[in-house]
Amino acid sequence: MNALDVENLNVHYGAVHAVQGVSFAVAEGELVAIVGSNGAGKSTIMWALSGVKERSGGAVQLFGSPLPSRPHDVVARGLALVPERRRLFSDLSVEENLVMGAYLRGDDEGTRQDRERCFQLFPVLKQRLSQRSGTLSGGEQQMLAISRALMSRPRLLLLDEPSLGLAPILVDALMDTILRIRSEGVTVLLVEQNAARALEIADRGYILDAGRFVKSGPGPELAEDPEIRRAYLGG
Amino acid sequence: MFLQTLITGLSIGGIYSLMAVGYSLVFSVLNFSNFAHGAVIMLGAYVGLALATKLNLGLGLVLAGSVAGAGIIAVLNERLAYSSLRRRKAPSLYLMISAMGCSVFLENMVYATIGSRFYAFPEFFGRQVISLWGSSVSLLDTGAFVFSLLAIWGLHLFVGRTRTGIAIRAGVSDMTMCSLMGVDLDRLIAVVFLLAGGFAGVAGVFLGIKYLVYPTMGWVTNKAYIAAVIGGLGSLPGALAGGLILGVVETFVSTYVSSVLRDVFSFTLLVAFLVMRPEGLFGRGGEEKV
Known part of the structure; x- marks a missing residue:
């Protein structure tokens, strides 16, 4: 298929x-x-x-x-989209952006694992969890945009x-x-x-x-x- | 005298805050001034009045019924009058005009069915006073103030901590991306209107108890608009602070200057903020949404 x-x-x-x-x-x-x-x-x-x-x-x-x-x-x-210019929820914290990525998930354990996976890919996000996402650097914003998309565990x-x-x-x-x-x-x-x-x-x-x-x-x-x-x- | 005036001001301010919160919520999500909010407050007051006079319910149940009633009315209002415009991505001016139409329609519907009479709530604890540091203050005023604070604090926690609350703030930030997180926008907006309507219901009952219930009582929402602008449109702490400041200023002006000049002061405050600090006390103005 x-x-x-x-x-x-x-x-x-x-x-x-x-x-x-x-x-x-x-x-x-x-x-x-x-x-x-x-x-x-x-x-x-x-x-x-x-x-x-x-x-x-x-x-x-x-x-x-x-x-x-x-x-x-x-x-x-x-399906998950990482759009052009990232379009993060700039007033929300890094953590809240990740929560939104997992909005449809009901499995807390799997969600937690995927969060860890994102932190393995992009360790810097773990230090920025409570920071407002609009204040991240361009590279960090891209990492967060990809992580946010991955949090839905897309196929x-x-x-x-x-x-x-x-x-x-x-x-x-x-x-x-x-x-x-x-x-x-x-x-x-x-x-x-x-x-x-x-x-x-x-x-x-x-x-x-x-x-x-x-x-x-x-x-x-x-x-x-x-x-x-x-x-x-x-x- | 001073303390009494302050408490009266805070209690009116609390009601302004309740109205401003609903107004601000809708504004922050859909970016238009919902001029039908006043009509929802008025209908909430009538729902409360019916429960109090026909069913002889106590204040707690009257408030609960009015919250539910006004909440449902606000959701229906959105479904019938705004949702099709919203889906067609109409400019916010169209939504505003639709809201004005709703306001006129709802007021006249009340005129045509219930009539133009002024109704008073039965006295729950209207005349009771408690003594506080040597002054006697109205129990209703104190209760309304405390209840308004608690309700807004509860909303603040809801929006800050819960999944739905975070989704509302995400929607404020970027609606399209919010839907791409799997959020059903129709449902999310229904929740926003349910909350705004619920707060309108509480405001309607308090207004009705303090003053009277009549078809155009919702016009007082222009005060909520002033409160929201002072605090910063779209900001919850701003709506609270703006409402309280406006209520206290108005009451002090009525008591110590002249009650005729009250509204002159309020609208001067509005113009002053729009000119000198349009983002309000708590707004984050000037930040571009790309």
């Missing part, structure tokens, strides 16, 4: 046809990257897949059944531009973390403007341009493709 089957997805913002008939699949356990320039429609795909942005056409199957229409039902089916994790605004050394650590999360059995769909880094770690990649896929293939292969390097990877 695929984690995600997207068939001819269309999304409009008013008269603007932002996503124009995109089709792709993500197998369970896979790490798939969608890369493209600013405004190509990457984030729009993410919002549509999480039920926030209404689709104007196409069918989406999440773990073999149709995607629910409201975000909280989508989350209940095992499919959507990451939208996680490297945005991070120093290069933090981007390295981030890519390692994404691989580690995948190795623990979570399916990952990664959207990045930082195409080279995303394609290096992805099993498969898709190049999105003006709302359509223009190329797809194994991640590292796309990263080496001279034509793609010229057009999207800055040489």
Whole structure:
């Protein structure tokens, strides 16, 4: 069974046809990257897949059944989104952000284990538990945004531009973390403007341009493709 | 005299705080001024009045019934008049206009069915006084003040500690992300209106006991608006502090200056805060939501 089957997805913002008939699949356990320039429609795909942005056409199957229409039902089916710019609950403490991540969980023991797992991935969060999340540094905010998503114990994790605004050394650590999360059995769909880094770690990649896929293939292969390097990877 | 005036001021202030809390809660979550809040307070007072006069219930049960009644009315108000606008992501001006319409509708519904008569609550302990440091103060005033404090403190704990309370604050911070944590926003907003309505019910009963019950009694919520602005819109401690400050200032002005000038002072205070400190005493103004 695929984690995600997207068939001819269309999304409009008013008269603007932002996503124009995109089709792709993500197998369970896979790490798939969608890369493209600013405004190509990457984030729009993410919002549509999480039920926030209404689709104007196409069918989406999440773990073999149709995607629910409201975000909280989508989350209940095992999807979690780390949105662009992180969008933490900035007035809430680090701890409260994690509590919100686990909002739908009833198992206290499992929730506690997942918290420990997040602290293993990002030890700094443990020292910041009572701090207001809006006062964290950019890197720490990204760690918290990922942890908040992991606290729902998702089967499919959507990451939208996680490297945005991070120093290069933090981007390295981030890519390692994404691989580690995948190795623990979570399916990952990664959207990045930082195409080279995303394609290096992805099993498969898709190049999105003006709302359509223009190329797809194994991640590292796309990263080496001279034509793609010229057009999207800055040489 | 001084202590009596202070207690009277605090008790009125406590009622203003109760109203401001409900008003502030809705404002912080949905970002619009719920002008129907006054009408819910008025209906809460009528529910309490009916329980007290028709069923001869005691004050405790009257309060409980009014909390439940006004709470349910507030939730229905949201479902019928705001939810469809909210789902279409209408600008908050539309919600405000809808709220004004509700307010006019509800008042006139009371005129048409119950009538324009002024009703008084039966005397629970209206005239009883207790002596405090040599002054005699009204038991009702003291009780209303203490009860208001306890209710707001309880709400503060609820919002700070419980899962639903944290979800409300998360919604204030970012509604969309709140729904992406698995929170059913329709249900969360129903809880917010239930709480706001409950507080309106308590305020309605206290107002009705202190003064009278009549269709336009809810207009006093413009004082709650002033209190909320003084304290900082959206802040619970702010609503409490703003209500108490306003109540005390008003009572002292009526007693020592002139009761005619009371509202002049209140609205001057509102304008002064809007001009010089629009974020209020406890608000965190100027912080951008990206």
